[in-house]
Amino acid sequence: MASTELHHFWQHTLTEWAASGLSGAAFCREHRLGYYQFSYWRRKLRAEGQSDAGAGFARVAPTVAATETADALTVSLPGGVSITGLHAGNVELLAAVLRQL
Known part of the structure; x- marks a missing residue:
């Protein structure tokens, strides 16, 4: 898959996950996705969407x-x-x- 296709695939997949109400691990099991790859793209796309990405602390x-x-x-x-x-x-x-x- 080309880089732009991967980017689009994971954007779509993460949108589906957010709407599912499932944990990341449960969503990956249900959709036969690798959890580490899921986590990588979630961090990557979140960082792209935030101009001042924080350290992740509340x-x-x-x-x-x-x-x-x-x-x-x-x-x-x-x-x-x-x-x-x-x-x-x-x-x-x-x-x-x-x-x-």
């Missing part, structure tokens, strides 16, 4: 609000998405959400 900051306790956290993700009210009792839920991103 900001975590403690919050104190009237309805939250002092040990609650807020995770702010790129694109303005924030997950609030995190504490030791629901940190596994956060891990599951972040694995899907």
Whole structure:
């Protein structure tokens, strides 16, 4: 496959994956794709689409609000998405959400 064909194929494939709701590994198993190649193209195309590609870290900051306790956290993700009210009792839920991103 020519370079431009590969680029187009992976753009289309990654769009399908994003709409599928599956994890990357599950999508690759279902479509018989190599996970390492999938990951490579996902990083490559994401970097091309971002002028200031970050290191991939999310900001975590403690919050104190009237309805939250002092040990609650807020995770702010790129694109303005924030997950609030995190504490030791629901940190596994956060891990599951972040694995899907």
